[in-house]
Amino acid sequence: MTARRWLQVIALLMPGLGIILWLIGSVVYIAVAQSFGAYGLTGESSFTMSYWADTVSRAIYWRSIQYSLYVGVLSAIFSVALAYPLAIWLRKPFPGSMAIGAVLKAPLLVHGLVAAFLFINLIAYNGFLNQLMQWLGVWDAPRRLQNDNHAIGVLILQTWKNMPFALLLLTGAVQSIPEDILDAARDMGAGPWDRFRKVIAPLTVSGMQAALVIIFIGAVADFTFQTIAGPTNRQSMSQLMVGYKVRGEWQYAGVVGVTLMLMALVGSAVLAFVSRMVMRGRLT
Amino acid sequence: MTHSRINSILMGLLVALSIIWLLIPFTMAALWSLVDPSQPWTADKLLPPAMSFYRWTNMWENSSLKSALTTSYTLAPAAAVLSLLLALPTSFALGRMSFPGRELAKMLCLLPLVVPPFITAIFFSSLLFGLGITSWRLGSIVLAHAVLFLPYGIRILTVSFEQVRQDHIDAARDLGASHWARFQVAYLPALRPGIFATLLITFIQSIEEFAIAFIVGSPDVVTIPTLLYAALGQDFVRPNAAVLSLILVVPNVGLMLILERLLKSANPTLASGKG
Numbered sequence: 319m320t321a322r323r324w325l326q327v328i329a330l331l332m333p334g335l336g337i338i339l340w341l342i343g344s345v346v347y348i349a350v351a352q353s354f355g356a357y358g359l360t361g362e363s364s365f366t367m368s369y370w371a372d373t374v375s376r377a378i379y380w381r382s383i384q385y386s387l388y389v390g391v392l393s394a395i396f397s398v399a400l401a402y403p404l405a406i407w408l409r410k411p412f413p414g415s416m417a418i419g420a421v422l423k424a425p426l427l428v429h430g431l432v433a434a435f436l437f438i439n440l441i442a443y444n445g446f447l448n449q450l451m452q453w454l455g456v457w458d459a460p461r462r463l464q465n466d467n468h469a470i471g472v473l474i475l476q477t478w479k480n481m482p483f484a485l486l487l488l489t490g491a492v493q494s495i496p497e498d499i500l501d502a503a504r505d506m507g508a509g510p511w512d513r514f515r516k517v518i519a520p521l522t523v524s525g526m527q528a529a530l531v532i533i534f535i536g537a538v539a540d541f542t543f544q545t546i547a548g549p550t551n552r553q554s555m556s557q558l559m560v561g562y563k564v565r566g567e568w569q570y571a572g573v574v575g576v577t578l579m580l581m582a583l584v585g586s587a588v589l590a591f592v593s594r595m596v597m598r599g600r601l602t
Numbered sequence: 603m604t605h606s607r608i609n610s611i612l613m614g615l616l617v618a619l620s621i622i623w624l625l626i627p628f629t630m631a632a633l634w635s636l637v638d639p640s641q642p643w644t645a646d647k648l649l650p651p652a653m654s655f656y657r658w659t660n661m662w663e664n665s666s667l668k669s670a671l672t673t674s675y676t677l678a679p680a681a682a683v684l685s686l687l688l689a690l691p692t693s694f695a696l697g698r699m700s701f702p703g704r705e706l707a708k709m710l711c712l713l714p715l716v717v718p719p720f721i722t723a724i725f726f727s728s729l730l731f732g733l734g735i736t737s738w739r740l741g742s743i744v745l746a747h748a749v750l751f752l753p754y755g756i757r758i759l760t761v762s763f764e765q766v767r768q769d770h771i772d773a774a775r776d777l778g779a780s781h782w783a784r785f786q787v788a789y790l791p792a793l794r795p796g797i798f799a800t801l802l803i804t805f806i807q808s809i810e811e812f813a814i815a816f817i818v819g820s821p822d823v824v825t826i827p828t829l830l831y832a833a834l835g836q837d838f839v840r841p842n843a844a845v846l847s848l849i850l851v852v853p854n855v856g857l858m859l860i861l862e863r864l865l866k867s868a869n870p871t872l873a874s875g876k877g
Contacts, residue, residue, distance in 0.1 A: 319701060327701050334692025334756055335711055341749045342713045345725040352728065412609055421620040427855045429810050431830045432847040436627035439634065439840065444644070446630055478623075539718030542812060546834050556720040563724050563817070575721045582718060 346579070353572030369569040378553065383577065386555040389469055390538030390585060393476035394530045400477065401484035401529070405492045406518065419489070423482040430479060434546040437475050438464050464547065471547040476537045484529040491525030492518060519597045527593055531586040538582055555581070635844035657841045667846070670829040677740070677815075677825065678808040681747035685804040686797065688748060689755035696756065697763025708760070714750045719813035722750065727818045739823050743815055747808040754807070755800035758865070762796030763789075799864040806857050810850075826850050 351357040355366040373379050404422060408415050425433065440446045441463040448460040464471065495518060503517050541556035548554065553561070555578040562571040637643045638652035661667050695701075696708055714722070726746055730736050770788040779787065812827040819828065830846040833839065 324701070327695050327699060330691040330695035330699075331707060332691075333688045334690075334752060335707055337688060337749055338711060338713055338752055341726070341746070342717055342722070344729050345717065345722050348725040348728045348732070349721060352725075357728070357732065407612065414613055418613075418616050418620075421616070421624065424624055427851075427858050429827065429850050429854065431812065431827055431834065432851045435830070435834055435843050435847045436631055438834070439630050439844070440627060442840075446626060535716060535718065539720060541720050542831065546831075556718065559724060560720060560817070563727075568728060571724055575724065578718055578721060582716070 349572050349575040349579070351572070352568050353576045355569055358568075369573050373570055373573040378558065379574070379577075382553050382555050382558045382574075383581065385469070385552045386538050386540075386578070387581065387585065389472055389476065389540060389544070389554065390534045390581075391589070392473055393480060393537035394534040394589065396473065396477045397480040397484045397533050398488070398526055398529050400481050401488050402526075404485055405488035406514070408489060409492050409495075419485075422485055425479055426482045426486075428479075430475075430542055431546075433475060433479055434543055437471065437478070438547055441471065465550050467549045467551065469544075469548055469552070472540070472543045475543045475547055476533075476540070480533045480536065484526075484533060487525045487529045488522060491522035495521050523594055523597045526597070527590045530589050530593055534585055534589055535582045538585060539578060631844045631847055634841050635848055637841045639841075657845050661842055661845050665842070666824050666829060667849070670824045670826050671849075673740070673823055674809050674825045674827075677744055677747065678805045680744045681751070681808040682801045682804040684744060684748035685751055685755050686800050689752055689759050689800060693756050693759035693763050697760040698766070711756045712753050715753050719811075720817070722746070723813040723817035726814065730818065739819055742818055743823065746814045746818065747811055748804070750811070750814070751804045751807045754803045758796045758799050758803070759793070762793045766792040795864055795867045799861060802857060802861045802864060806854055806861065809854060 348357050353369055355369055356363050408419055428436075438445075442448070443460050443462060443464075447463065448457070451457040452460065499517060499521075500513060503513050508516065539556050540554055541560065544554040544557055555574055559571045559574040559578065562568070562574060633650055633653075634643070635657055636653040636655070637650045638654040638656050641650075641652040643650040692711070696704060696711075723746075726742075727736075730738075730742055735742065766789050771784060774784040774788050809825075810827060811825075812831065815823065815825040816828050816831065819825065826846065826849065830843065830850055833843040833846050
């Protein structure tokens with residue numbers, strides 16, 4: 319390629335890719351710089367490790383890491399585990415399968431905040447679920463279900479919102495398996511579980527990894543579900559970071575932000591690796 | 603048991619599931635938005651004792667709903683047009699020119715989608731501080747939305763540019779068409795669905811975006827999602843939150859169904875829910 323052509327390509331990439339790199343690059347740079355005390359917004363700015371040292375000595379930091387990982391990993395696993403059987407069931411079209419697919423994927427169109435409202439409306443103290451359980455005679459009195467301590471509400475919301483996404487990716491992956499391969503496995507006496515374990519799972523592993531990783535990154539950085547439906551005695555990483563920012567403690571927000579980015583990065587890599595091991599380990 | 607028998611049982615299960623999955627939540631929200639304040643909806647009643655559109659008219663007249671709608675529906679088209687303009691040159695390069703590192707460039711275009719939204723929001727506002735333009739809130743949000751949702755536009759338009767047929771361009775040139783005329787007859791027909799899809803997807807994403815609007819916009823700029831967030835938290839009034847939820851969800855579902863159509867016509871392999 320000539321220099322002239324290169325200049326042309328670069329000039330064309332500038333407004334799109336260039337501005338993306340500028341914005342995301344600045345965001346990451348500022349987060350890292352502020353966590354080390356640089357890029358001060360109010361007067362002094364110097365390089366120091368003290369914000370990191372200070373933060374890692376706080377219990378709330380570790381609790382938030384633990385909590386966000388808990389929500390991130392479980393949301394990803396639940397969504398994928400629910401989506402797999404559905405994707406396999408919907409693999410071959412049958413009367414009504416389109417309608418079922420549409421119903422299952424509908425949450426993709428529902429805004430997260432709306433989903434959160436629909437959910438807390440259902441589980442409210444005198445909401446639908448409490449009334450139903452009392453009417454059925456399972457519970458004697460209404461129970462307080464919102465903001466439960468184990469974040470079950472958050473996990474249900476995350477799964478409701480993300481399962482359709484996993485379903486979308488897995489349906490594509492499962493449908494691309496040729497029928498002959500499954501027939502061959504069936505002829506050789508493989509039952510449904512063996513067919514899943516030895517044929518479907520290894521052939522759809524990359525679709526599943528993509529679903530796991532994308533859902534994990536979203537859920538580990540969750541703010542809205544956590545602040546609306548999550549436990550009040552725990553904070554997610556995003557919530558902790560926003561808290562610091564609101565108090566003007568940018569450096570601490572930087573420490574939490576950098577940690578969150580590392581968690582997303584390392585967590586995705588680990589999830590992708592482990593899922594590959596689990597899905598492929600039995601083949602060889 | 604036969605296959606069709608299993609399927610009909612599963613179908614029954616699924617109808618039940620979809621009732622739990624969608625019908626009950628949305629019915630409850632719709633009913634709550636219709637509760638008339640004269641008589642509260644207590645736990646012992648199956649339906650609200652008095653129903654009216656009072657909450658809707660009241661929210662319309664006495665809350666920041668009107669200004670939030672104006673803001674959201676001004677932000678979104680602005681972000682959509684800006685994003686389209688920014689995406690076009692890069693998509694042209696990625697779709698019609700071959701150069702070393704093109705695949706890497708395509709990957710890097712996805713960056714805004716992997717950085718957690720609140721990290722982008724907080725340190726973008728830090729950047730605005732640093733540049734000394736914190737008072738320029740609305741413009742900053744438009745810029746941030748346009749850039750954050752660029753990956754969608756770039757991806758859709760790159761495929762559209764790939765689909766422009768070289769023989770059409772050559773034929774137009776041979777017939778003596780000027781630059782502009784060539785664009786009109788050879789490029790535009792292939793690009794049109796992609797352009798509409800880009801505008802629409804950025805529009806929808808911008809209407810729905812919460813983190814940037816919340817962090818950069820507060821307290822002056824109120825969008826529908828930030829208003830709903832406030833209604834779910836600090837000033838929780840259930841019927842009002844129900845009204846806002848429906849206002850946010852109903853138009854967007856319609857828009858997204860149109861988008862799905864457009865994506866299918868722009869490129870069959872891209873058709874997928876939110877894109």
